[in-house]
Amino acid sequence: MLKNRFLLFLVLFVTLSYSQVKNPVVLINARAQQDKILLRWAVNSPIEWQKANKKGFIVTRTTVLRDGNVLSKPEKMLLTLKPLLPEPLDSWLDFVQRDNNAAVIAQSIYGESFEVAGSKEGELSKIVNMADELDQRYTFALYAADMSFDSAVKAGWGFVDSNVKKNEVYAYQVSVFETPKVKESSYVIGLKDYTALPAPTDFIAIPDDKKVMLSWDYETFKRIYTSFMIEKSSDGINYEPISNTALVNLNDKDDYPSKNMYYLDTLSMNDNTYHYRLYGINSFGEKGEMTKPITVKGVSAVVTSARLINYNIINSNEVNLEWDYPVASESFIQGYEINLADSDKGPYRVVSKIISPSERKLTYKENLYPSNYFTVSVVGKNNQRLTSQSMLVQPVDSIPPAKPIGLEGVIDSLGTVKLKWKANAEKDLRGYRILRANTANEEFVDIYHKSYIENQYVDSVSLKMTNRKVYYRIAAEDMRYNISEPSDILVLEKPDKIPPAAPIFKDYDNKDGKVYLKWIRSYSEDVVGYSLRRREKGQEKWLEIKQINDTIQEFTDDRVENKKTYQYAILAKDKSNLWSTLDHSVITVQVLDFTPIKIISFLEGTPDRENKKITLNWDYNKSKDKVTGLSIYKNVKGSQPTLWRELKGDLFTLEDKNLKINMEYEYHLIPSLLSGIPAKEEVLTVVY
Incomplete structure (x- = not known):
């Protein structure tokens, strides 16, 4: 028991x-x-x-x-x-x-x-x-x-x-x-x-009401220590283990590994000072170096919340806030924090430093949202926070956003236009108006017809139209529908001759001494064909191994040698006989074939009941791979084979005298090669 x-x-x-x-x-x-x-x-x-x-x-x-x-x-x-x-x-x-x-x-x-x-x-x-x-x-x-x-x-x-x-x-x-x-x-x-066992790091204490949460770095030390021990002292001199047994982390899993380990200790009083230190124990029973002691006191819990009672809007970026809190509870807290969100549901962010417990007012001087939700949090001495209900503040806003800057873009061979610009910093930004003109004297037209929320946009233009340039501008719009001054004009020239977009390899595999390639075709519409090329790594010249039409997206290369490293490239050609670049269309593949090779060319077993033995004879193929040894497993047919003999590679015959009459024996011969390539197992059945 x-x-x-x-x-x-x-x-x-x-x-x-x-x-x-x-x-x-x-x-x-x-x-x-x-x-x-x-x-x-x-x-x-x-x-x-x-x-x-x-x-x-x-x-x-x-x-x-x-x-x-x-x-x-x-x-x-x-x-x-x-x-x-x-x-x-x-x-x-x-x-x-x-x-x-x-x-x-x-x-x-x-x-x-x-x-x-x-x-x-x-x-x-x-x-x-x-x-x-x-x-x-x-x-x-x-x-x-x-x-x-x-x-x-x-x-x-x-x-x-x-x-x-x-x-x-x-x-x-x-x-x-x-x-x-x-x-x-x-x-x-x-x-x-050999290395000395280190002291655990990040050993900290988080105080609470008559208790303390101890924490330390577990992820770094879980391969060094199997358990930990905490010692506690009330005078900083005499320490005692905090538990009868070492502490083990039960929350560490492969899918959700633990970064830290925790232990919750109770305190008899909040005002006393307590000292803690920690060391690890490895699987060999060795104790690691002790951490430096840390000290902590319990702190009283926060039980009363503050209440926002008034506000006064000074301008669109400034507001005075006022709250109420019992004077008798000031000695139990660190102070207050003001929180702000553009929605009552949040998320809220802290917009002030900790305010003194005796203060009851704050002037907030930052950019306000069209709708602002403020809360006030009481911060306890244990960093516990108790937050009030929210208060809505809505300033009047007639000021448009700043003029957008940094507008740039490119047009590819298909007429696709990619625009991007520096994002505006206004908190109440609704989005952007995308404006385009086909000539320098033409009026700009809103091509998206509503606010566009991103700071990059994809447009398309016809390459068959006679105009060689396209003109773009961007205007910012806020939540109150105030529209900024349009950006500077961006002038883009339509391309004349641009090579097709490069195809890319999406997958490859190497098995059975073959290389299997798959790629994604070029997205250019005028591509008429592809060229698949190969070279050994380190060589300069590419060899075309396959010309491909636009429907094929995979190829199997069976003309490769084991243990060699090859580079493959896929290029696209368009109707203008322009070729794509190799910048993103090259992969490197090392051919590794682990298929067992046949080494034993001859194998026979001769039963000899008169002399009570079975004689085994075998021979090997003539191969570059030297046979260094031979493992022979033996079993009665239908039972599990076990290792019977380990022989050198220069032996070709063996006698078995450990036999029983009327039995059917199986011999499994597995050669070992100097090259390390696996050799095929050969099985011989002999009726004795």
Whole structure:
């Protein structure tokens, strides 16, 4: 029976995280210290974790760097002479008296039953108690191992490598003994990777009425620390932990990662000064550097709001506001803030600094909206805000907006005109009037017929008309329909000969040794064809590989070589024989073909009942790829194959004497190539 209530809130989170695992794997973590390297691992499947506790773990180390140089022949060493298993139950008896986490791990491994109890009806533990018992063992054990590295080592889930050198870098591999189903993992580390554990940053306290919200940076440190501990002091000298157990963040999810971590502490009195400090704890049980202490006092809550009672409009950009607030409550607040919006529903913005608690008036001297909604907020000493109801203020406005400036534009080969200008700054701006004339002496006409709200506009002109220039002006209009002086005249010349718009690649793919290309056609209306070109990266000359009409938008290039990098370009040609540019019509593709290649050219198996053996013979294709080794998996037909032999690449025959009469055996041969390209598996069936 397990009664450690401090784990209740973690169980549901971890159980959900690990309840469905399709590809079991050993997850490994490592930590370099000044003279040794610590390893921790766990299987990411409850079922495989339970099996691994009986099979044991194998730890190997490969020296990959020495004095900063990569070793041509990495030095591999088996660190576990026998598989690491949990120590016998008797050896845990004294240990669990000193470490609650050890008791959790021992119960999860050796306990006949595993239940979560000791909590009241209706708490989160009631939900956890409904989970599968194996998941409970698994999740509790993983959490306890993170809290106690010594317990993890005792359980066979950790290892300390003291036989290390400062000038070397190692690759550690951890696997489950005789269990290829569970994928092994590696971790590269050396003593040079040692760093002191830092103090958490952004540790702040936000006071409230007889409570304080503590917050710190979680996102930066969640890969360093698995939990945190807060210490509290009333005199700044004697500190005590704020809780019996370390604090764990349960709100961090892949879709919604947490940036900060929070803890709410209650205070006995508002007037006392309290001191807090914080440190992190990693998965190896190491405590990080302590933060500098922060101090805080509780503050009284704001319970009374202010009330706007009068206003006086001085001009279109200035108004006097007046409000009321009890004098007796002034000592409990920082002051007031004035808020403004152009709608009663908001959004409101703060338009004043904090005003003294004794003040009751403010003159607002900024540009006003046609309709202005003001509120006043009482700001408490804990930055709590209590906001009044709104008051409507409407000034008289007969002043038009400023003359628009910065008008510019271009005309493309299709007669499309793109105009843009600098946006006006008036708060009551309704929009702009778009004016156009076809000749210098012609009257300008409003071509949009109403206010246009953006500061860029798309127009079209005919390229067949005899006028070679087009004239534009912009006028601003406010909410009271006051119209500004028109902008300076913009004169645009119609294009004579402009190349077509360039097509662009929208997608590409590289599979089975082929390159698949897709593109978006040029939007120019006079395009008559396209040219698809290719070159190897680094070369200057382009080779046309396809002439294309206007309907085709994709092409498959099967004349490429593996591991080469190519550049593709797509160009459009119009009726005037003008070609588009390559500025945005080039992509670079590296051809990578991972299709397994056939290496074994000959394979046979000869049963010999008289000598009680099966003789296997094979041969390889003549290829550029050198065969460095051969893995042979064996199984009785219908059962799961397991690794039977690992051979060098220069062997071509093998005898199997571990046989039973009247059985049908399958042999799976998988070569390993020096190039790293995957080789095709060959299967041989032999009836013995």
